[in-house]
Amino acid sequence: MATDSWALAVDKQESTTDSVSLVYFNLPIIMSPFNYYNRPFTCHSCLVEDKAAQSLLNKMIHTSLVNTTNQVEVLQRDPNSPLYSVKTFEELRLKDELLRGVYDMGFNRPSKIQENALPMMLAEPPQNLIAQSQSGTGKTAAFALAMLSHVDPANKWTQCLCIAPTYELALQTGKVIEQMGKFYPEVKLAYAIRGNKLDRETKLQEQIVIGTPGTVLDWCSKLKIIDPKKISVFVLDEADVMIATQGHQDQSIRIQRMLPNECQMLLFSATFEDSVWKFAERVVPDPNIIKLKREEETLDTIKQYYVLCNDKDEKFTALCNIYGAITIAQAMIFCHTRRTAGWLSAELTKEGHVVALLSGEMTVEQRAAIIERFREGKEKVLVTTNVCSRGIDVEQVSVVINFDLPMDKDGNADNETYLHRIGRTGRFGKRGLAVNMIDSKQSMNILNQIEEHFNKKINKLDSDDLDEIEKISN
Numbered sequence: 001m002a003t004d005s006w007a008l009a010v011d012k013q014e015s016t017t018d019s020v021s022l023v024y025f026n027l028p029i030i031m032s033p034f035n036y037y038n039r040p041f042t043c044h045s046c047l048v049e050d051k052a053a054q055s056l057l058n059k060m061i062h063t064s065l066v067n068t069t070n071q072v073e074v075l076q077r078d079p080n081s082p083l084y085s086v087k088t089f090e091e092l093r094l095k096d097e098l099l100r101g102v103y104d105m106g107f108n109r110p111s112k113i114q115e116n117a118l119p120m121m122l123a124e125p126p127q128n129l130i131a132q133s134q135s136g137t138g139k140t141a142a143f144a145l146a147m148l149s150h151v152d153p154a155n156k157w158t159q160c161l162c163i164a165p166t167y168e169l170a171l172q173t174g175k176v177i178e179q180m181g182k183f184y185p186e187v188k189l190a191y192a193i194r195g196n197k198l199d200r201e202t203k204l205q206e207q208i209v210i211g212t213p214g215t216v217l218d219w220c221s222k223l224k225i226i227d228p229k230k231i232s233v234f235v236l237d238e239a240d241v242m243i244a245t246q247g248h249q250d251q252s253i254r255i256q257r258m259l260p261n262e263c264q265m266l267l268f269s270a271t272f273e274d275s276v277w278k279f280a281e282r283v284v285p286d287p288n289i290i291k292l293k294r295e296e297e298t299l300d301t302i303k304q305y306y307v308l309c310n311d312k313d314e315k316f317t318a319l320c321n322i323y324g325a326i327t328i329a330q331a332m333i334f335c336h337t338r339r340t341a342g343w344l345s346a347e348l349t350k351e352g353h354v355v356a357l358l359s360g361e362m363t364v365e366q367r368a369a370i371i372e373r374f375r376e377g378k379e380k381v382l383v384t385t386n387v388c389s390r391g392i393d394v395e396q397v398s399v400v401i402n403f404d405l406p407m408d409k410d411g412n413a414d415n416e417t418y419l420h421r422i423g424r425t426g427r428f429g430k431r432g433l434a435v436n437m438i439d440s441k442q443s444m445n446i447l448n449q450i451e452e453h454f455n456k457k458i459n460k461l462d463s464d465d466l467d468e469i470e471k472i473s474n
């Protein structure tokens with residue numbers, strides 16, 4: 001299974017990593033996460049599909065908040081207690097050192113999810129929280145601030161524990177805590193990640209520990225480096241990714257069982273399918289719940305066409321014919337396999353077009369860099385596979401070419417992926433254009449299934465008819 005292979009591959013990667021020392025605030029990071037990402041993934045199809053890689057990419061790409069117009073839904077454990085929400089960071093009465101940290105990061109006001117989550121997380125007595133919102137909406141920054149607010153720097157023992165599904169995700173989150181705590185140097189952070197070897201006798205003095213479940217569990221139980229009874233805040237980040245990784249669910253529950261009853265439990269997830277919900281309920285007793293729904297995508301404002309061809313080469317010729325029309329905006333071209341994507345981008349380049357290729361054999365860092373360049377408009381066309389770009393939002397794309405139509409493993413239309421590729425949310429509801437390349441009976445079938453599913457006719461486009469092509473781009 002993909003997730004198992006991912007876990008194994010990460011294990012392998014981590015076990016070959018040299019020992020790293022503890023990383024403290026105000027000290028150079030001994031092991032930069034980016035060096036780590038520079039290793040190419042070995043098992044392509046299993047790894048790129050993996051949720052952890054997606055999640056990491058999203059974290060690296062979201063250098064600013066993702067805006068949503070959807071309202072936050074709050075379910076309070078005690079519906080009679082007043083519901084606080086804040087519009088400014090000042091209202092939270094944060095320590096000066098932390099307020100400086102927040103402003104230094106360029107945050108002017110709390111994000112939608114932070115407006116409600118922060119007062120709840122900082123309340124006295126502590127309240128448990130389950131929060132769900134899509135990537136980039138400010139969850140990490142929220143719990144980083146909550147942990148930093150809760151610690152007593154005079155106490156030289158671990159008070160806040162945060163677990164993340166992978167080594168890289170832990171480092172990424174640690175970076176946020178470090179940045180936010182920049183003006184609060186008395187608070188120290190340690191990384192409980194494989195490779196970070198500590199002696200059994202060591203008593204950890206760092207007030208915040210972030211790590212992966214296995215190592216955190218070792219530090220709490222086997223090595224007794226952390227006294228779990230002294231933990232007052234427990235954060236479980238990326239719960240949806242966590243449960244997809246074999247063994248992490250049990251380890252997380254075992255850690256949680258060692259914590260005192262009064263410890264504040266906080267759980268975050270980008271998605272909320274039933275399995276995540278069941279897990280969340282086991283880890284977070286009596287929770288308050290905050291949800292920020294993802295905006296629905298629709299096909300209402302999209303002009304959809306198909307082009308009939310005989311084979312791959314004809315599809316390429318058709319694509320070249322409409323190329324001028326599609327590149328007035330930014331375009332994404334989806335291929336079924338990595339190989340086709342590589343071939344297509346090479347052919348387009350040969351024709352003198354400037355295109356970017358996002359491919360599965362690239363490291364996460366390389367992929368993040370390519371998406372970043374594309375977002376900045378340095379390339380106007382991005383050729384990719386579905387696997388590679390799943391879960392990644394590039395809002396400004398208004399033209400999508402399905403060089404291959406999305407299909408499931410049984411060869412039927414993958415309607416959800418189709419919608420995700422070309423749909424627009426209410427907020428970004430500007431007009432879009434989708435062109436589907438058809439070169440077989442099967443792809444025609446898929447197209448028909450898509451038409452039927454969305455109850456929307458897809459018109460034929462003659463890619464030799466210049467007048468018609470002109471029309472589509474207006």
Ligand SMILES: Nc1ncnc2c1ncn2[C@@H]1O[C@H](COP(=O)(O)OP(=O)(O)OP(=O)(O)O)[C@@H](O)[C@H]1O
Binds near residue numbers: 136
């Ligand atoms: N209040 C804020 N104002 C401005 N920017 C913010 C605010 N909160 C967070 N950000 C920025 O928005 C981006 C996304 O925030 P964050 O990483 O906390 O989101 P997230 O929901 O945790 O996403 P993910 O699930 O991918 O980790 C980051 O670059 C972060 O620095």
